[in-house]
Amino acid sequence: MQPLEATVTVPGSKSLSNRYLILAALGSQPVRLVGLLRSRDTDLMMGALEALGVHCEVDADVETTVTVTPPAGGRFRGNTDLFCGLAGTVMRFVPGLALFADGPVHFDGDEQAYARPMKPVLDGLEQLGATVEYHGEIGKLPFTITPPAALPQTRAHVSIDSSGSSQFISGLLLIGSRLPGGLTLQHTGEKTPSLPHIRMTVADVTGAGGEVHADETARTWTVEPRALQLPDTVTVEPDLSNAAPFLGAALIAGGTVRVPHWPETTTQPGGLLPGYLEQMGATVAFPVIDDVRYCEVTGNGTVHGLGTFDLTAAGEIAPSLAAVLVFADASTDMVGIGHLRGHETNRLAALVAEIARVGGKAEELPDGLRIEPVPAEQLRGADMETYADHRMATFAAMLGLRIVGIKVKNVATTRKTLPDFVGMWNGMLGE
Ligand SMILES: O=C(O)C1=C[C@@H](OP(=O)(O)O)[C@@H](O)[C@H](O)C1
Ligand SMILES: C=C(OP(=O)(O)O)C(=O)O
Structure with a gap:
């Protein structure tokens, strides 16, 4: 074959797109996301957020520009069904939002997704007072999360083993700022996979006005209680x-x-x-x-x-x-x-x-x-x-x-x- 000579433009980052969608949903004002990835994983994220009462409006001319409007009062809609497909960022990042819903939230996904590990992030939510009911294998999709009657009022301490995926840590760090007393998260496993993805979460939460202290050697993250709000417009990297x-x-x-x-x-x-x-x-x-x-x-x-x-x-x-x-x-x-x-x-x-x-x-x-x-x-x-x-x-x-x-x-x-x-x-x- 001939040697290649090509310029290839790649669309927006999945990881950044789905973090920005979550963080926009956790704010109080609309956020315009520019260069958002439009693919199955981000469409599933937008679908899940819509089911929780978040409004995601795709620009009529540019489909990669999406304006996200959080629900009034920051309360997500409960008694709702979400579909995660096979998207790790949806199945591990959205459950945290269920803590702030006004009723149970049911999660399902592709049958192939039933094999993916979920338990550590859900154990973390149980430690924060939520109830998780598994409808298939324990620790796997599908499941229903019932939010706690009241969120912990003092600093919450959560301890999970995140060696199976960095997304368990990210999923909890994304919502930690919303807890009235903040969150201390301890990862008990020996290794931390995909540390850059965790640092990305910390950076994005910080960019939305959050305050996170990471001690990677001790595998501990502390999230201060803060009102989150991304800037009016956020541009997504390729x-x-x-x-x-x-x-x-x-x-x-x-x-x-x-x-x-x-x-x-x-x-x-x-x-x-x-x-x-x-x-x-x-x-x-x-x-x-x-x-x-x-x-x-x-x-x-x-x-x-x-x-x-x-x-x-x-x-x-x-x-x-x-x-x-x-x-x-x-x-x-x-x-x-x-x-x-x-x-x-x-x-x-x-x-x-x-x-x-x-x-x-x-x-x-x-x-x-x-x-x-x-x-x-x-x-x-x-x-x-x-x-x-x-x-x-x-x-x-x-x-x-x-x-x-x-x-x-x-x-x-x-x-x-x-x-x-x-x-x-x-x-x-x-x-
Ligand atoms: O947080 C994220 O956006 C991701 C974290 C990583 O997950 P693992 O730590 O499970 O590998 C990565 O592989 C995945 O594609 C995206
Ligand atoms: C592991 C991946 O995806 P997910 O976000 O579904 O975990 C990936 O895209 O390589």
């Missing part, structure tokens, strides 16, 4: 994790891929991506053209294996990095990502199965994934399973850059966070 399949493509296919509006500083873990790709052999630059800052990644067809590679901070981009590493000259142990077994699908098992399907070599580690090099002639095309997982679909498309005959089943699953993945991919390939 999704840097969703840039990974495109920037990674430059290493697999060779050539150059640029992503515009790359922020100089960011709370997104995708900010670590250029450095990771550089370690794998890419040349990375950040040119500014007509006041727009780009991340520009150039590959020459060689990919270096990384030995032991700790991805605890950014497990979300593991599938994209795995696709690049299938073509590496040495093996890589991606570690610190055991919790990917509870993502959209068991991603460690899925990646091992799909790498084997094309003739590659990978195995699960207790805490991650080992990918070993195989001779190019051993790799062969196949119909790739995607497990209703957007990142398994983009992973498979990436393999197709170097392996002839790859077909991606149910590529539409990329709608979870990228509404037009196919158009973007074809655009990058010049098709």
Whole structure:
């Protein structure tokens, strides 16, 4: 195939979009969100907020501009049903709002979501006085949250094990400011996955007027009671994790891929991506053209294996990095990502199965994934399973850059966070 020469614009960050939607709902004045991601996960978030009495108005001309108006008096509507799909940010961030509802809130999701861990965040809400009734397996969707008759009036102390997902901590930090005495949150687990995502939550709560003290070594976060209000207008950064399949493509296919509006500083873990790709052999630059800052990644067809590679901070981009590493000259142990077994699908098992399907070599580690090099002639095309997982679909498309005959089943699953993945991919390939 020809070396790539492409500029790819990626839509707004899922993680920032869904945090801003929650924080806007927790305020008292309308907030205009500009550059909001419009995809399945953010539409599910808006649907859940609407069910709670929040008004989300999509601009008639620009569908990525949405004005969020919180309910009068800050009281969410109870006796309502919410649907979370397969969205971790919806199923772990919205339950906290149920504390401030005027009746029980019922949560459901895709059947596949019934496998995702939920219990720590719900245990946290029970420690704050809510009642949780599980309708299926204990600790999983579907469930009903009944708000407490009265919220704790003094500082609330909540203790949970968040080693299964950073989103349990984020979900509680997002609502901590609303508790009359504030919140002290203790994470009892040994490891904290996706710390940048927790720092993002702290930064966004602070940006809405909150006050959070983080002691990451003691794994304790203290949230002061504050009235939250985001600024009138908030602009969402592009999704840097969703840039990974495109920037990674430059290493697999060779050539150059640029992503515009790359922020100089960011709370997104995708900010670590250029450095990771550089370690794998890419040349990375950040040119500014007509006041727009780009991340520009150039590959020459060689990919270096990384030995032991700790991805605890950014497990979300593991599938994209795995696709690049299938073509590496040495093996890589991606570690610190055991919790990917509870993502959209068991991603460690899925990646091992799909790498084997094309003739590659990978195995699960207790805490991650080992990918070993195989001779190019051993790799062969196949119909790739995607497990209703957007990142398994983009992973498979990436393999197709170097392996002839790859077909991606149910590529539409990329709608979870990228509404037009196919158009973007074809655009990058010049098709
Ligand atoms: O808070 C967030 O926006 C996210 C946190 C991470 O979750 P985990 O800590 O469960 O990996 C990440 O993988 C997910 O895509 C988004
Ligand atoms: C883990 C992910 O999503 P979720 O927000 O559903 O947890 C992801 O997008 O890689």
